[in-house]
Amino acid sequence: MQYRQWGQTQQTLSVFSLGTMRYLADQAAALAVIKTALDFGANHIETAQAYGDSELILAQTLQTTINRQDIYITTKLLPVPNAQEFAARLDRSLQRLGVDYIDNVAIHGINTPEHLAWALEFCLPVLETAQAVGKIGAIGFSTHGSLALICQAIESRKFAFVNLHYNYFFQRHAPAIQLAQAFNMGVFIISPADKGGLLYQPSPQLRELCHPIHPLHLTYRFLLSQPGITTLSFGPAGPDEVPFPLEVADQTHPLTDAEKAAFWRIEDHLQATLGLERCHQCQACLPCPEEIAIPEILRLRNLTVGLGMEEYGTYRYQMLEKAGHWFPGRQGARCTDCGDCLPRCPSQLNIPALLRETHSQLRGPGRRRLWEGN
Structure with a gap:
């Protein structure tokens, strides 16, 4: 496992971060996944108040399986136009996680201009106060919004990190990553395997074009080769799904000739198949x-x-x-x-x-x- 500096923070995160959205209902599997991921070198776990019982499951793991000092925790809170309500949500996450300090808190889903306005006016002051008294560390945001909105949020210079969608088959947000890097922000890539193409079960055509590299590993390498990206989300549903993605966790070097050739084959095939359409x-x-x-x-x-x-x-x-x-x-x-x-x-x-x-x-x-x- 390789590690990268989380923007301007003092945190050094594993290049793969364990996402917790997929194990909403199976507590035993969740505990096994967390332990296995940490055994493979992951030191960052991302959860959210909206992810069912994931905060509670993580709290149980902290109490029984792992040392709190060995991991960084990020949780996410939905934006609301009410500072008091947002403060209550933050306190609820602290209680559910069973901790007195959360390393990173993101405003979850700045997807519209209204959300950004709420974040700046109502949510950020709450988080900044919590940060000042030592309840939380870095403040960031996650987004499924437009490129223009993401760049506007980054340019506010109010956030230390951003969670966004970006992968080989969806490169629309590349300028946002470049902007975040210029501002020394941490960059967390959301779901590059699932939202990036269901790459854990690739189509036969894609598998053939990428051979001998697995399409999942190829898209991970596309991302890991970019120094402006801090960490990638991976979300195994069971411990048996942990090892395969992490086979490339030590490969953050520039793309190899073989990897470049696979991407050229993909592009050539797309052009030949689609033509003028x-x-x-x-x-x-x-x-x-x-x-x-x-x-x-x-x-x-x-x-x-x-x-x-x-x-x-x-x-x-x-x-x-x-x-x-x-x-x-x-x-x-x-x-x-x-x-x-x-x-x-x-x-x-x-x-x-x-x-x-x-x-x-x-x-x-x-x-x-x-x-x-x-």
């Missing part, structure tokens, strides 16, 4: 009068048609119109053929036709998400 993710088609998530839908089409990643495409497409501000935008069937996007597309794509095609292919039944209940 490839969306290059320039975002010029936005805004859409119907609020359709055009670039994201066409990104999923690129991966489905070009790399056989239909399972991933269906999984992500089905989240549209179900996840609110966590995954904004409407599905392709909402297109009214207004033509507003067409003259703005530099690739001259027939966007309405591609939206309908993608909707037809990816609208199948999706899996239940955390927010959908039982």
Whole structure:
């Protein structure tokens, strides 16, 4: 396991951080996962008040299995427009974790301009007060928001770290990572295996193009080779899932020739398969009068048609119109053929036709998400 400085803090984090969202219900498995991850050298655990009983499970582990001084803990609190309520939420996390100090606290989900306004006016003063009296360490934010919003939050210079989505198949937030690095902020990459392409169960096409490197390891190496990224989230559901991702935990060097060649094969195959129908993710088609998530839908089409990643495409497409501000935008069937996007597309794509095609292919039944209940 390699370790990197967490931005301007005094913390040195393992380049893989244990995420706790996947073990909401199985306490025994959770305890085994935590112990195994720590045995492999992970020293950072990320939880959240919104992750069911994960804070309570982590508290039990601290009491029975591991030394508090051996790990850094990050928890996340949803933003609210009420300082008193936010302070109560912070106290609740301290109580649930059974600690008197939390190393890092992130405002969880600055996804809209309203959330950022709440964070700056109501939530940050609470966290700064807690920091001053020694209850918490670094203050940061997590986000599923737009690039512009992420950069605005970073430019406020109020945060020591940012948790965001970025991976080989979703590079839209690269400028935010560069900005965070310029401000000496810690950068935590959210779910590069799952949200990055279901890479623990890659499509046969993707596996063949990446051979002899596993697609999961390849995307991890893409991220680990970038010094501006501090740590990657990995979320095993059981202890048997811990070792495989961490096979590259000691590999933070620049990409090798073999790894570069695998990425070239992916790009060549995408271009050969998609041809003039490839969306290059320039975002010029936005805004859409119907609020359709055009670039994201066409990104999923690129991966489905070009790399056989239909399972991933269906999984992500089905989240549209179900996840609110966590995954904004409407599905392709909402297109009214207004033509507003067409003259703005530099690739001259027939966007309405591609939206309908993608909707037809990816609208199948999706899996239940955390927010959908039982």
